[in-house]
Amino acid sequence: MNIDSAVNLDDIRKLAKKKLPKIAFDFLEGGVDDERCLERNRKAFERHALIPRYLRDVSRRDQSMTLLGRSYSSPFGISPTGMGGLFRPKADLMLAEAAAQANIPYLMSSASNDSLEAAARLAPRNTWFQMYGTLDDRINADMVRRARDAGIENLVITVDVPVNSNRERNRRNGFSRPLKMTPAIVMEALGHPLWIIRYLMTGGVPMMENWAPYAPEGATPREVGELFGTLTPAAMVNWETLERFRGIWPGKMVVKGILHPDDALQAVRAGADGIIVSNHGGRQLDAIPSPVEMLPAIRGAVGDEVELMLDSGVRRGSDIIIAICLGARFAFFGRPPLYAVAAAGAEGIQKTIQIMQKEIDMVMAQIGCASLTQLHAGYLYTGSSA
Template structure:
């Protein structure tokens, strides 16, 4: 049995990834903003959910396939964007793309990826989605949309929750900033992870940001392309007009990623987006945000039952995915879980991460008494059960008077 095969949950893959990576790299994956309160907020939101099962229901034919935007996927979750994944393991984004196609789930490639969307589309086909960050040069977003059309992509997501750079103190302490500052302690600690160091330098060091390379000067180095990205994004002058321009240029399904306020959800759907990703960017932007899980019911109430709602940030278990579906999400994305897998074991690691989550979803559905995803809903939440029982008891008391 291989090392990856021994992982029984996502935390096992996380520990394997931590052992492989120098601290400067692992902290980039794991860190949040400011005091990192948001990381605990996201985790605790899921930990505080309580699901109430129903028994003596035939769940022997459990099915977790789900349809989104007219396409049926093997499971109700996909791979969220995680930037610079190729720095953690060479070709990590290509492993994510290949696994997405093999396991029939979508992969939302990061706007800060190392592999290009063209490379990803060759491996993932229709399972590849692409994330767009607004750039100061408006022609960049327009060209990215054109490239997505040329690649045959069906879905893109515009990220709205990075108006300015965040204060990621772990990265600043470690020197993971532009330009990269490798201190002596950082270098010495990195030498404790020789497999990563050897692979990193053998592959040429900092990998190219493939989607941004066309917008740099001919012959630009990976560092120069990364500097271009850093000068172009984030763009604090972005407004709803930029989203409207993308909507007008893009013929496929359009998601807005990072929605946390009901009024923003209403405006976005009024512009014509096809769905929303409720997300706080994995707690990497504004530290004092609520969790997406906490605002999800408000967003659902604001847009009604017909607008597809996706959720990401803090998802580590199949039970987290089921909880989000019960609270009103139509689909879930997870970034760090599959990135741990890619970092720890390449393609085999991504496959393992996806299969772990699929197995956990299946077991939770069986425990709850849900034979398929349509059977999930607020009736399994303890708050709903309590409110219904209180209503019944009040009605009974009135009837006895």
């Protein structure tokens, strides 16, 4: 199977699995502990069904959505994901360019391999910047400055990583950050020659460009990665930290990783313009509810004025429709775009976006909805048979 014959996102995932060595695929695919949260994220969507309304004119359908003052062509975007260069060189810029072409948001991770400045030059209207609070307030402030100077409008602060998590797949595989290519890893990777060739031709372990300015001049990618590891996570990050970000950021601020309604309210009080309800794709805590389960309570707590978004477990166009019915305005996905970039580069990302757009369009027609603004909880059926 090649990318042209892929009919859904799981087809593209299977292609990525063939292209990547086990250590890279498991880093992308895996969760924490027993990985029950990965299954819970999917089952939470499956507990909802959509109730179609027929004999409505759906000959013209509009899936555009306005978010944080900007209109996007579809109600989904690309979640922040680190180490994209491990799957294909310049992956982060491929994601940014594809998002710009499709007019959807690309949330660039501060743990990306390409720089925020390069992404902003390539996709100035579509690139958001995601960052964590670090142990160094000067670096926090400088990253905010760089995002502002690059013309980025939306800053995303991820709050659900107080400590490193127990990613057992990575531990079994010998994955460390920065990545160290042991003989065992190299032997397994030899079964994926194209990945090995790209890895070697680009100098091996990819540089974390956003962090290079804070390392000594001439620092290697490994040394920059070690710097990142010493500064994050920062367990002392708290609400005052968030307020400091708000005080120095002139644009829209989004808080990512909220799951409790009280935290959502406090984020709004701290100056958040939007909230991404997320459990980090099941990569931080295994015994945790899915965002789908918590979204209605959070919407009820913050009211209709706050821009609520969702990520974790989104794999189908129907998932996005369900999320909007439950109170989200937008949904994001992280793993599928990286499967795509691993499977076929820019062409794979374009294919992934097209599949999601087509699925959303089809679901809208099937349920009798010509515009996403018409969606509400009345389109949902939740029951034991769903």
